[in-house]
Amino acid sequence: MTVVIGSDHGGFELKAKIAEHLKEKGYAVNDVGTDSQASCHYPAIAHKLCTELGKDPDALGILICGTGIGMSMAANKHHGIRAALCGDTYSARMTREHNNANVLCMGARVLGEGLAVDIADTFLSSSFLGGRHKTRVDMLSLIEDGRGDELVP
Numbered sequence: 001m002t003v004v005i006g007s008d009h010g011g012f013e014l015k016a017k018i019a020e021h022l023k024e025k026g027y028a029v030n031d032v033g034t035d036s037q038a039s040c041h042y043p044a045i046a047h048k049l050c051t052e053l054g055k056d057p058d059a060l061g062i063l064i065c066g067t068g069i070g071m072s073m074a075a076n077k078h079h080g081i082r083a084a085l086c087g088d089t090y091s092a093r094m095t096r097e098h099n100n101a102n103v104l105c106m107g108a109r110v111l112g113e114g115l116a117v118d119i120a121d122t123f124l125s126s127s128f129l130g131g132r133h134k135t136r137v138d139m140l141s142l143i144e145d146g147r148g149d150e151l152v153p
């Protein structure tokens with residue numbers, strides 16, 4: 001599986017560590033930057049990553065900034081992206097199983113490296129359960145398409 005990974009300067013060091021870990025585990029890693037600790041803008045990186053994900057429906061994304069919040073906000077403005085900000089492994093598993101999240105967001109200034117690696121591993125090894133959860137994820141797509149009023153009785 002391909003993992004597309006990106007960060008701003010706040011997440012640069014953690015991104016490098018996670019990318020290395022994932023390569024060692026056999027994932028194909030597509031790093032969309034940033035490439036240094038020089039200050040940059042997280043929406044641009046999030047946009048780059050979401051554009052890459054749009055080319056490969058089987059790929060999953062990981063976005064890291066200082067808090068993970070800006071990255072999750074930026075990513076969720078893209079059609080077809082379900083980005084989840086996670087700070088624990090339970091959420092990382094559940095957001096794959098229930099929300100079919102395709103982008104994991106983490107805060108490098110919030111999490112220790114060991115926990116961040118475990119969260120990434122959990123996210124990538126979990127799968128969408130479908131069933132009743134698919135009904136709800138399809139409802140997210142309706143909202144995205146400007147048809148949210150159809151959900152309200």
Ligand code: RB5
Pocket residue numbers: 008010011042065066067068069070071
């Ligand atoms: C950069 O200083 C910081 O604002 C960014 O990494 C992120 O935390 C934004 O949500």
